[in-house]
Amino acid sequence: MAALSEFRVLRPASAVDAVRLRGEHPASRFIAGGTDLVPNLRRGLVSTDIVIDLGNVGEMREVQRSGDTLRLGAGVTLATLAADPTVRASLPALAQAALCVAGPTHRTAATLGGNLCLETRCQYFNQSESWRQGNNYCMKLAGDTCRVAPKSSRCYAAFSGDVAPALLALGAEVELLGPQGIRRLPLAELYVDDGMRWLALGADELLFAVTVPLVAGRVSGYEKLRMRGAIDFPLAGVAAALTRDGEAIGELRIACTGVSSRPEFVGGLDALAGQPLDAAAFATIERQIKRTIQPMETTTVSVPYRRRATPVLAKRLVGRLWDEAKRR
């Protein structure tokens, strides 16, 4: 892999200082664990003159529970998240998703915020410079055509973070810190369906924290399809959160990853509330997921397979959670 280009590292001690430095240096990049950014810098997929290291910002590594809300600093590592007792007991989808990311040596460094802001991925983009040059580049970097959809005017690189769908299913909000202070928005509004500009994050904003409601009686989980049991990014990932009223569905929330340029919350499931989890309900789940997702040739694994496998993952997961909710 190529050597890193020349850049300076700034190490602010507070989030406010980090945002100020970002405003002063528009071409800079934030770095936390570095497990996504460093390989991308080395492949020449991203470039920067100044790296703002968030490693000294202790306030971003805090986990706080207040009442029925858990607040997670964006700098909490995925290993910490997966081992946190409150997360494991009340937000299992989040613990399972964090544990599914890459391998254990990545998760000790990789952070919640980094996984939520993960660079979108594509088999035509995540390659060496010589490979991309031989293919005359692509729209996401140095080219003008999307290789997976050549007639399209947009890029279809896939969002491949595991944690985002879990947090969408759990109804999380994000706190963004900018020069004017903090603004909060639902996690779904952080994302845009575009492989090149997938984050609605201002140029001088920092993803500071995530808040997740703790809902009594809710069960949740995450299922991931990948080539190997570790290291790999998802070919498809599904998170679900469910409550049960006796033999009827109370609430069902599903979100997917790896099958679109943003993590997708699956709409149209509200009508299932009050209904039994029967064949008709499973058919509705399958139909709504297929309406929502748009897998493209961003991986070497075929599009029809990922399109068929995603609702299968969801139905298995919902069936498992349904039984789990009954035992409660």
Place this chain on the structure above:
Amino acid sequence: MKTLLTLSVNGRPREDAVAGNALLIDYLRDTLGLTGTKQGCDGGECGACTVLVDGEPRLACCTLAHSVAERSIETIEGLSHEGNLSRLQRAFHEHLGSQCGFCTPGMVMAAEALLRRNPQPSRDEIREALAGNLCRCTGYVKIIESVEAAACGSEVPA
């Protein structure tokens, strides 16, 4: 531009002038000459460069040297004591956990972190802890047996 980096490597405090864009693996191998840490895939996919940062396994090829300032780094060179292999290193030697040897420093460091956290891991826990480390010789069975041997403390001749 080089700036001063202060940290501890294998228990020894250090101060070195290091470029902002230097990776931890380059600092260890090129500046300090600690070539036991291997450069494998060079993109965070194989685990050959695993070192310990404050006791936690980290990938030196994905870590900027300056991001571990003031931290304590341990490499494979720090495990032996006065020329004697550590218990884990001896177990890898006696149980044939090393074939070509290229993945071995990373495997040993990842396993070392596991055994400090969990001195009696199950076979599944060992497999999970080493899930980010690839062996191109595919000698996984012997590697796991080596970690098990070190964990259960079976007497291995020095």
